[in-house]
Amino acid sequence: MIKLISKIFFFGLFLSLFSCDIIEAPFFESHDSGGKIQENPAKVLIIDFTGHTCKSCPKAHRAIDQIKSLYGDQVVALAFHLGYFARTQNGEKFTTDFRTDEGSVLESYYEFVAFPIGVVNNLSKQSLTPYANWASQSAAIVDKQAEIAISASTEFNSATSTATVIINLEDISHTGEDLKIAIYLSEDHIIDWQKDEDADPLDVESYEHNHVFRDAIGSIWGENISFESAGEEGIQMTRSLELDNSWVSDNCSFVIFVYDSATMEIVQVEQVKVKD
DSSP states (O other): HHHHHHHHHHHHHHHHOOOOOOOOSSHHHHHHHOOOOSSOOEEEEEEEEEEETTTTTTHHHHHHHHHHHGGGGEEEEEEEEEEEEGOOOOOSSOOOOOHHHHHHHHHHHHHHOOOSSEESSSSSSOOBBOGGHHHHHHHHHTTTTTTEEEEEEEEEETTTTTEEEEEEEEEEEEEOOOOEEEEEEEOOOOEEEOOOOOOSSSEEEEEEEEEEEEEESSTTOOOEEOTTOOOOEEEEEEEEEEEEEEEEEEEGGEEEEEEEEEOBBEEEEEEEEOOO
């Protein structure tokens, strides 16, 4: 009897040792909220630091696409083209300059050493992380309830190419006092050159650039807000931005997020089309 038990034990141990699953990064699980209806679900802001001559950066772009395919509108993305890999070149390729003054500010702040890299729901230097981590970081956020609710609508004056965003903020359960709101403009569906190490040839002429940061309303770090003096209806604000003639207004969106300036943690984010 003892010999039989020993054999069963060692057989089970053998199975446990040689039946492990291999998990390759990035790892994506199906999203299941357990049937719970979230009235104000937390959303995720992924900021991708990239450049059109960075041959590895399309891997990060595709990672964002995969994450958005899982979580839909709960994930908002922004792509800042900056640094060495965003420089323009002479000739016919890579002549479009996607760089911005705001991107230069972030370049000095983060002091990048490698691309692709980004941040997920936190603007601190310590939050910089490779794209392989973005899926798991997003998964840890999407099932939470947001502490602040953001709603927004837009108006567009085609005669002046001016986009206006009307924002309402409601404090649900946030206890911090050092809050800021930042309002950015991004553009999708820009067809231009991009190096892609997974493509043949390496230089892709008709690459689709999405989530491209174009401008900020005010400072890149946003403006201070406080719910202490706000009434029951929360905080209302209206801001406007004149679009550059080279931007396609139909493809532009406002990205609005509130963050804690003490921790740099993003509390909530919302995205709304310029022509809603």
